[in-house]
Every structure is written in C-alpha cells, then in structure tokens.
Amino acid sequence: MTIQARGVVWRAGGRPIIDEIALDVVEHEFLGIVGPNGSGKTSLMALMSGLRAPHAGTVALAGRSLRHFTRREIARRIAFVEQQAETAERITARQAVELGRTPHLSALSPWQAKDDDIVDTALAEVGMASFAGRRWHTLSGGERQRLHIARALAQQPEILFLDEPTNHLDIHHQLGLLDLVRSRRLTVVAALHDLNHAAMFCDRIAVLDQGRLVALGAPRDVLTETMLADVFRVDAAVEADGNGNCLVRYARPGTVKEKCLQ
Structure with missing residues (x-):
C-alpha cells in the first residue's frame, strides 16, 4: 500500500513545523526520515499516519484521503511505534502486545486462537517470548521498546511507522530489529538518528531541515559530505x-x- 503527502503543512505556536512537504512512499519500501533535532521528523510521521490532521494539504492511502477513513480502518492498515510510548496500566508484557489485535476485534470477531498465534509470533520475533508473564513496570526501557515493536507487528499493518525505534536498545538489538522490519513485506517509514543505520537498511532517505524536505533519494545519493x-x-x-x-x-x-x- 502506498501513502502520499501533498503540500502538507502543520503549524504550532504560529510557526510552520511542517512546511509544504510533498512525499510519496512506495509500497514495500523502507523509507528513512533523517534531520537535525527539531526538523519535523516526528510531526511529519504523525501527519502521514493519521495521528494529526494537517492544517493544509492532504495525506492519502492508495489515493484515498485519510479524512475518509475511520480510526479503526486506519489502525488496520497503519501501526505507529512512538519514540516515548508508555503505559500506566499494570499489565503483563504479553497483554501489552495483545493490544495490537484491538483493531481487528469486534462483537462479530472476538479473540480467537489465531490471535494467540499472532501474539506468540510477534513476541518471539523481538526476542521477548520468555518475558511474556513479566509485569510492564518491571521491564527496562529497551525491553519495553521491543514490546512496542511486537505490539505493532501483532497489529499486522500494511504500513509501519517507527519513531526512533532503536532508542534504549543495545547495538545487537538495534541491528536485529531494523533487519526484522526490513525483512517483513511491509511499507516502513522510520525516523532515524543514526545515519549509518539509515544507509544500511533504507531504500531511500528523506532529509528534513526546518520543516522542509531538502533531499530525497537513495542513501548513496543523499548522504553526501x-x-x-x-x-x-x-x-x-x-x-x-x-x-x-x-x-x-x-x-x-x-x-x-x-x-x-x-
């Protein structure tokens, strides 16, 4: 599934945070978004994933404006792993991942054995199966981050947005998780601080500076001195x-x- 931004603008405090950005994300590509702190990476992903509505311009999924989708319809197609996602609930690691199945459940489609299998697989893929019974508040920041990614995988989206997904992770898990999402047949959009990670895993890189898109292309073409x-x-x-x-x-x-x- 493709996603398109056309002339997208978002303001805060009277100034543009995202300024007239046009960007197409190709189906099954891994697009990295890079830029200095405050360049608008998180804001752009929030707009493109439907978490925020732009003040001007449009965002469309497969040519259809996000404004025409319900929240449940968007959640069945798009998952977003936030940079500082948290939960105050006293839940287990497995229950946190089970939340990813929520968009697919209804009175006519209750929890089934297949949902258990999907959650089991997601936990195993991020190396957290043995932590399933642990309480959330006992987990480290890195363990919680891996569970957030497992929750997003359990959601079975077509498009996965990741905001600084390697925060709190050691280098082994940083590389492993980026390789994991790269290997899935997903469209992935990730805000990354590490430019070498972007060069290693991304098909294309979008560079933001002061809310504007200043470069877009293959890593070797964008990452110039x-x-x-x-x-x-x-x-x-x-x-x-x-x-x-x-x-x-x-x-x-x-x-x-x-x-x-x-």
Missing part, C-alpha cells in the same frame, strides 16, 4: 563500496576529516 555539512553542520567523509553502499565517518570537531576512500 555537502549535505552533512549544510544540514547537520558536521565534518564527515562518506565512503562508498563497490556495491553502491556508503558509510559516514565523522571527524572530531576541530580536526581535519579523513579523505573519502575510493
């Missing part, structure tokens, strides 16, 4: 390999950067 200097204000060398992949190597402030390896 000029862009890193102009948008992120860092000195870095971008190394390219023979397979078209790239790696960003940052220079310590005040030092001469390394030359790009050929």
